[in-house]
Amino acid sequence: MTSDPTTESKTPIAAEPSSKLKALxxxxxxxxxxxxxxxLVRAYVAEPRFIPxxxxxPTLEVGDRLVVEKISYHLHPPEFGDIVVFDPPPQLQRQGYKKDQAFIKRIIGQPGQTIEVKNGQVFVNDQPLQEPYIAESPSYIMKPALVPEGTFFVMGDNRNNSNDSHVWGFLPKDxxxxxxxxxxxxxxxxxKVRS
Structure with missing residues (x-):
């Protein structure tokens, strides 16, 4: 008796993945x-930040949201007037701030410059700063301080309500x-945030 080829069992061929699975x-x-x-963009190029x-x-208000760019300081050092976001230096961490609790301030002094606050004004190398961006003149006095290499002197624009370099010292570039x-x-x- 010969078998009918149409009735022979055929080995199933593996079906190709469905188009839905392929699209998924x-x-x-x-x-x-x-x-x-x-x-990668957040780590090396830019990231969003919130002002707490x-x-x-008056430059930045509570609740403002910013883009912080991270490339320019690989090409040149921070400059006077730049508004920088930074991790708290060791002296702030000793006061209880967390290592990743970012701060934002304006660069006022660069390495090698002398900063002083007197008579309601900030002086850099004995020259008074013209600062139209501040909320009000500082109501405190700070003796002359030389900014060491690899660090910066930073201040908030709201001078009388800012935990900045006049309180805790110099900001390491790192x-x-x-x-x-x-x-x-x-x-x-x-x-654009004005410097």
């Missing part, structure tokens, strides 16, 4: 690549995360 896999790959790129205090009023570049919220004050 492709989307997952895109998502992973996008996540990696976002993490009034130490930089603690600087980046420069405040763009305010993206609130929308009515959107724009």
């Amino acid at each position: 896999w492709e989307n997952l790959q895109i998502l992973v690549v996008a996540l990696i790129l976002a993490l 205090s009034d130490s930089m009023v 603690n600087i995360i980046g420069r405040a570049w763009l305010r993206f919220y609130p929308f009515d004050r959107w724009g």
